[in-house]
Each structure stands twice: as C-alpha cells, then as structure tokens.
Amino acid sequence: MPQAVVLELIGEKPPLYPAKYAHGLFFTLLSRIDPLLAEKLHMAPRKPFTLAPLSERRGVLLLRLTTLDDGLFAPFLRVLLEMAPEGFPLGDTPYRLARVLATGEGHPLAGAASWEELKKAPRRERATLRFLTPTVFATSKPGGRTRYTPLPDPRLIVGSLLDKWQAHSPFPYNPRVEAALRELFALDIEVAGFRNLRFRRVQAGKGFFPGFTGEVTLRLWSESLEAQEALGRLHTLAFFSGVGAKTPYGMGLALPVVEIPRS
Amino acid sequence: MPQAVVLELIGEKPPLYPAKYAHGLFFTLLSRIDPLLAEKLHMAPRKPFTLAPLSERRGVLLLRLTTLDDGLFAPFLRVLLEMAPEGFPLGDTPYRLARVLATGEGHPLAGAASWEELKKAPRRERATLRFLTPTVFATSKPGGRTRYTPLPDPRLIVGSLLDKWQAHSPFPYNPRVEAALRELFALDIEVAGFRNLRFRRVQAGKGFFPGFTGEVTLRLWSESLEAQEALGRLHTLAFFSGVGAKTPYGMGLALPVVEIPRS
Numbered sequence: 001m002p003q004a005v006v007l008e009l010i011g012e013k014p015p016l017y018p019a020k021y022a023h024g025l026f027f028t029l030l031s032r033i034d035p036l037l038a039e040k041l042h043m044a045p046r047k048p049f050t051l052a053p054l055s056e057r058r059g060v061l062l063l064r065l066t067t068l069d070d071g072l073f074a075p076f077l078r079v080l081l082e083m084a085p086e087g088f089p090l091g092d093t094p095y096r097l098a099r100v101l102a103t104g105e106g107h108p109l110a111g112a113a114s115w116e117e118l119k120k121a122p123r124r125e126r127a128t129l130r131f132l133t134p135t136v137f138a139t140s141k142p143g144g145r146t147r148y149t150p151l152p153d154p155r156l157i158v159g160s161l162l163d164k165w166q167a168h169s170p171f172p173y174n175p176r177v178e179a180a181l182r183e184l185f186a187l188d189i190e191v192a193g194f195r196n197l198r199f200r201r202v203q204a205g206k207g208f209f210p211g212f213t214g215e216v217t218l219r220l221w222s223e224s225l226e227a228q229e230a231l232g233r234l235h236t237l238a239f240f241s242g243v244g245a246k247t248p249y250g251m252g253l254a255l256p257v258v259e260i261p262r263s
Numbered sequence: 264m265p266q267a268v269v270l271e272l273i274g275e276k277p278p279l280y281p282a283k284y285a286h287g288l289f290f291t292l293l294s295r296i297d298p299l300l301a302e303k304l305h306m307a308p309r310k311p312f313t314l315a316p317l318s319e320r321r322g323v324l325l326l327r328l329t330t331l332d333d334g335l336f337a338p339f340l341r342v343l344l345e346m347a348p349e350g351f352p353l354g355d356t357p358y359r360l361a362r363v364l365a366t367g368e369g370h371p372l373a374g375a376a377s378w379e380e381l382k383k384a385p386r387r388e389r390a391t392l393r394f395l396t397p398t399v400f401a402t403s404k405p406g407g408r409t410r411y412t413p414l415p416d417p418r419l420i421v422g423s424l425l426d427k428w429q430a431h432s433p434f435p436y437n438p439r440v441e442a443a444l445r446e447l448f449a450l451d452i453e454v455a456g457f458r459n460l461r462f463r464r465v466q467a468g469k470g471f472f473p474g475f476t477g478e479v480t481l482r483l484w485s486e487s488l489e490a491q492e493a494l495g496r497l498h499t500l501a502f503f504s505g506v507g508a509k510t511p512y513g514m515g516l517a518l519p520v521v522e523i524p525r526s
Contacts, residue, residue, distance in 0.1 A: 141450050142450065143450075145450060145451070145484075147450070147451075147453055147484075148453055149453070149454070150454055151414050151415065151416065151454060152414065153414060153416065187404045187405065187406070187408060187410070188408070188410075190410055190411055190412070190473075191412070191413055191414060191462075191473065192473070193462050193464075193473070194460075194462045195462065197457075197460045197461075197462075198460075199454075199456050199457045199458065199460075201456075210453075210454065210455070210456070221408075221410075
C-alpha cells in the first residue's frame, strides 16, 4: 500500500545537506533490516520510495518518506522506531525521532491509499499539481547525453507518472494500452494554466540539478474514458510517487490539488 | 532590412481591443498602398510583420510594428505619415499619429538591422530572451488537432525562430544544414534558468490563447560552431520576428537580453 509519512526529527543543529544525509540514513537503516534489499534498491533504476526534507526550524526537521512497495514500509518503520530511543545521525549531527505523522490529520503531506483505491480514482479531464520541491525531467538522448527539462511539460509530467505506475503498481497497463495512452497524452494534453512558477537549482545526490516549483493545471482534450481514467489515477499517484527525476533526493514532491482550478 | 518602430498614437479613449484594431488598421492602410499585397499577406501563413500594442496611458497608445520584408516597411510608413494629419480609426476611436520612434534612442523596442548584420551576429552558447507579451507555440497534430504550448520549451523557441529565419531571411540555410541544426537543437539545448514566468490567456485575432511572459535563458551544449552561430543569429532575429504564434496580434514579443545572465 502506498504510504506517506512525515518524520519529526529533533537535533542540535540543522544538517548541511538534509536531502543527501536523509538518503544515506535511509540506506543505513534499510541495511539493518535487509542488507540484500538495500543493495538491490541501491542499484534499482526506479526506486520505490521518495524522501524529501520539508523544513527545518529551531532544531525540528520534518522529513517526508513515501513508499510504493508494500514490503518496504512496515519493516522500515519498525527499525526506525526501534532505533528512536538511541537516535541516529544525519550527516554529522545526531537526531532523535520525536513523532511519526502518518495520516492527513497529522500532516497534509502524510497519508496512505491502497493500490485498489488509486486504481478507482475518479476520471479527470483536468488535473492540478502543486510542485513543492524543484522538479526536473531527465531525458536520455543519443550519444549518451542526458538532458534536463526544468519545465512543467504536460507530456513529461504524465509520462513520468505513467512510468512510475507501470513500475510499481500491481495493476500495470498492458503494453498495448500503455502505448495507446502515451500516444493520446502526446496528442491531447495541454497546460491549461500555471502559477507561482519558479526556477531553482538544487543539490540532489552527486550533482546539482535545475528544477521548477509552482502549480500547474493540465487539460486532457481526449474523450477517451480510458485516458481520463488514467489521468485520474496518475494524479492521485503523484502524492506518493512524486514526479520526474531524483525523487529519492527530495526533488519532484508534487501535491495533487483537487479544488476547482483557475484556468 | 528588418525594422522595428514604435508609433505614438493619440486618441480620446482607450481602444477596447488594441491588438485586434491595430491588425485591422494595418491591413486597411496596406490596402491603400497595394491591395494585391494586402490580400497576399492576409492569406500568407507566415506574416513578415509583427504588431503589438505596448501600453496605453492617458490617451497615448504605443504601438510597435516590426517588418521583416524590405518591400513592406517604406511604403507602409509613407501612407502612415500621409494619413497622419487626418488621423485613422482604431476600432471606433479616431487616433492621430504623434510620433514615429524608429531608433533605440527613441524607444528601447525600436531599431533596425540589416539581414547582413543579423547574419554576422556573434556566436552564442547561452541566449536570454525576455518575453514581454504572452507567447505560445502552436503545433499541428494528426487528425487536424492544433495544440498550444504556453511554456518556454527551448526546442520550440529555437525552432520557431529558425522557421522565421528560413521564411524571411535572404540567407536561409540549405535544407541539409537546416535539418542538422534542428537535430542539434533537439539534442543539445536546455533551459538554464527562468524568472518572472507568468501565465496569461489573451485575445489574439478570433480567439483566446494561453501564453507565458518572463525571462528565459537557453544553454546550447553543442560544440558545433555552426549551431552556436545559428543561435546568435536567431537570438538577434527575435527582436524583429517575435517568437511563436500570433505575433501579428501582439503575442510573442521577445527582447533579446545581452547582459550576462544568472544561471
């Protein structure tokens, strides 16, 4: 079941590179539970989790963890709680776990939904996402080039979410339907509006990456019920999967907005 | 010679749809000079001019006209000056021509450059454009669809400028080089940064179109001197040609920025 929790961590000084340290901590803890799984995940091109520092104020660091893999969340939370009394380091600073916020009441960015619920998400012709951390799309090009797109390109947003759905959902589309959906999205999806769009370059893992934040509304012109259903699912998935590249390093944190968007 | 002039028009009340009325006036005046040319231009898919209302304050309307076609500017200006004493209507409001600002000293958005000068523009690896009016790209898709992209997609920006260069310059690239340039731009150009990006829907001709304004810096990674040279030319051309769709209706007014951009 896709899960999003917000960990409230308390330390003496703010960590220098919270996203990087959190990533390291995640793998350290995971190695304790299951060294083989940690190794496998470390190598996986598509990680079934996202990890984003939300804020740091007066020694309280909020760290958001989402998991898409059922086998990951429960044991990870267990080792986290087991270690809580002694604490754990983020970089060179010891932190202790004060609270785990696991529901929307506890924190607006926490919650859980079953894959069955995501599958049953209502159809959508419009979908608004609020990108809370810098978001970027990486595209492999011929000759070993990787190019970065720090823009809310509708085809890349939906394509990234469909990649994540296909990789992690127990209900992936079959290859024929998947290809048809990608074709429809390429033809029939537009940006209906955006606001508060900002550019920022951030560190994520070994390098710096460009990204955008802000709110974007997509409009699907297709009358295909299957495409509208897929847009509904992908919009809902975004809360747990994030969007684009480097989501295990804090990038691409996207909040699906369900209020009626301005056009 | 590509020309940009700012016309200072004085009227009693602000026009309701300045871009639309200005477009109408342009063709009315053109019909007086050369009815056949007016008809031909009206039908042309790529118009060799742009027309944008810049501002309206206290009865003074600034209207920017650029021409890419040598045969268009001189006669048009002549009929404009001839008619100036009696005035001409913008929609239902009579206006008189107070001044024609034709140089950069007169107005930062006015000036002229020969095609030879544009051809000799310095090579660029980075190019910054400030989009002063909403800018949009129209893409034809199968099945008669037209989709609009109100985002500063680097490939679309450079592709649009290359289209305009090919259509209007006396020095178009030959088809082989043009294809190679498009390929290189698709592979090797990225958004290096943007600021003040805003979304706005505006009326342009018969419909409303989405668009973006703001400043965008492109980065060309290619080491091809030909591609860098082309980027330099296209960046300089943007001042006269505008960028994207509906430039004869005030959209896509882009100012090339030559100061060293922030990344």
